[in-house]
Amino acid sequence: MKSNHIRNGTKTSSFGSPGRINHDSASFYSSRLYEGLPKDKAVKYVENPIPSEFLNKIFCKSSENMEELSDNSVHLMITSPPYNVGKDYDENLSLNEYRAFLKKVWSEVNRVLVPGGRACINIANLGRKPYIPLHAFIFEDMFDLNFLMRGEIIWNKASSGSPSTAWGSWLSARNPTLRDIHEYILVFSKGTFKRGGPKRRNTISREEFLEFTKSVWTFSAESAKQVGHPAPFPVELPYRLIQLYTFEGEIVLDPFIGSGQTSIAAIKTKRNYVGYETNEEYVDLAKRRIKDFSLSFNTPRLFDFE
Numbered sequence: 335m336k337s338n339h340i341r342n343g344t345k346t347s348s349f350g351s352p353g354r355i356n357h358d359s360a361s362f363y364s365s366r367l368y369e370g371l372p373k374d375k376a377v378k379y380v381e382n383p384i385p386s387e388f389l390n391k392i393f394c395k396s397s398e399n400m401e402e403l404s405d406n407s408v409h410l411m412i413t414s415p416p417y418n419v420g421k422d423y424d425e426n427l428s429l430n431e432y433r434a435f436l437k438k439v440w441s442e443v444n445r446v447l448v449p450g451g452r453a454c455i456n457i458a459n460l461g462r463k464p465y466i467p468l469h470a471f472i473f474e475d476m477f478d479l480n481f482l483m484r485g486e487i488i489w490n491k492a493s494s495g496s497p498s499t500a501w502g503s504w505l506s507a508r509n510p511t512l513r514d515i516h517e518y519i520l521v522f523s524k525g526t527f528k529r530g531g532p533k534r535r536n537t538i539s540r541e542e543f544l545e546f547t548k549s550v551w552t553f554s555a556e557s558a559k560q561v562g563h564p565a566p567f568p569v570e571l572p573y574r575l576i577q578l579y580t581f582e583g584e585i586v587l588d589p590f591i592g593s594g595q596t597s598i599a600a601i602k603t604k605r606n607y608v609g610y611e612t613n614e615e616y617v618d619l620a621k622r623r624i625k626d627f628s629l630s631f632n633t634p635r636l637f638d639f640e
């Protein structure tokens with residue numbers, strides 16, 4: 335057998351890659367392109383319990399400090415951070431201050447995730463004059479915290495995407511502007527790619543797996559008016575991530591939980607949740623929505639607030 339055909343597989347070609355089956359990519363991953371980037375480590379799986387009084391709860395406080403959660407206790411983090419763009423919950427931070435604030439939260443996320451636990455950040459880029467690629471800054475800050483990047487999902491908001499008619503210059507090359515109809519979901523792992531831990535049930539179907547592993551997701555945005563929060567994501571977004579990245583009964587964290595959509599997706603998929611939110615009104619809104627959903631879904635054990 336030739337050395338470039340390991341177990342009848344293929345090797346990364348020096349010009350293009352015709353074969354994808356049983357692909358030997360060792361030389362690609364040891365190339366200098368990967369120098370200085372966080373690497374997969376052989377880490378022992380540790381999973382600490384979260385005290386039951388803190389589980390399936392939303393804490394009305396800043397997620398810069400999540401002391402209620404033990405180290406290595408959460409299996410998945412999903413969030414859409416405040417955008418610092420003047421929504422009623424936003425502060426007017428400089429870009430550097432904003433990044434420093436988010437980085438504190440990502441650092442806490444890193445502490446509480448189990449080894450191999452995933453962190454999924456939904457973010458849209460901002461402005462036009464010039465455009466601010468927030469997602470690029472988040473990559474940098476996550477790399478800095480040693481998170482491993484797993485990929486990015488483009489969420490195509492399709493017909494519910496930008497209703498903006500800010501063309502810049504209509505039918506003219508003078509200054510046409512792009513109208514974003516997408517957002518990103520950036521996916522990272524803590525320390526190692528694979529999840530370990532006790533054997534638990536997968537709940538994803540074959541059809542869902544085929545669809546959710548694609549890097550472009552198409553579904554509509556959520557109506558802020560209907561939910562009663564200025565920037566909710568649809569339940570479909572955390573639902574897909576939970577199905578793809580966790581086993582039944584595991585714990586999902588949203589450090590900026592807003593109207594509680596991540597909790598609803600967790601309940602729907604028989605996972606546990608924990609959330610943080612600084613605005614009392616949104617905490618009440620989330621609790622109301624979680625309670626209504628749990629009762630309709632017949633899972634009262636996943637909330638215990640009146």
Ligand SMILES: C[S@@+](CC[C@H](N)C(=O)[O-])C[C@H]1O[C@@H](n2cnc3c(N)ncnc32)[C@H](O)[C@@H]1O
Pocket residue numbers: 395396397398413414415416417423563565566567568589590591592593594595596610611612613616
């Ligand atoms: C983009 S919204 C999240 C919306 C949420 N994904 C949903 O579907 O409803 C960001 C939320 O973060 C909250 N927030 C802002 N600063 C926070 C902080 N330091 N800690 C926790 N929550 C915070 C805001 O009040 C806001 O509700």
